[in-house]
Amino acid sequence: MAQNNSQERYARHGGVHFTQKASPEEINNFVKNLPEDRRESLxxxxxxxxxxxxxQIQNDGVFSDPYGNLHGTEGCYDGEK
Structure with missing residues (x-):
């Protein structure tokens, strides 16, 4: 990895919080070269x-919905009662 491209991100599907450590091109090439059975699931x-x-996956309990809203959209269960 030639440069530091660290950026906070959230997976569009599943909302997993992670820090991007490689360029989008490096990530795309890596994923493209994974065996097909390792690409079946996000x-x-x-x-x-x-x-x-x-x-780097952040295990901080912070997730986003598919629209980029942290902690989900109004009407979605957010873990609080």
Whole structure:
């Protein structure tokens, strides 16, 4: 990885919070070269990227909905009662 491209991101599907450590091109090439069975699930791809050091998954309990809203949209269960 030639440069530091660290950026906070959220996976569009699943809302997983992660820090991007590689360029989008490096990430795309890495994913393209994964065996097909390791690309079947977004969570498998995220795990592979995390293991390769291209992203760092943040286990902070912060998630986003598909629209980019943190903690979900109005009417969605947010874990509080």
């Amino acid at each position: 969570f498998e791809v995220l795990d592979e990227l995390n293991s390769a050091g291209m992203i």
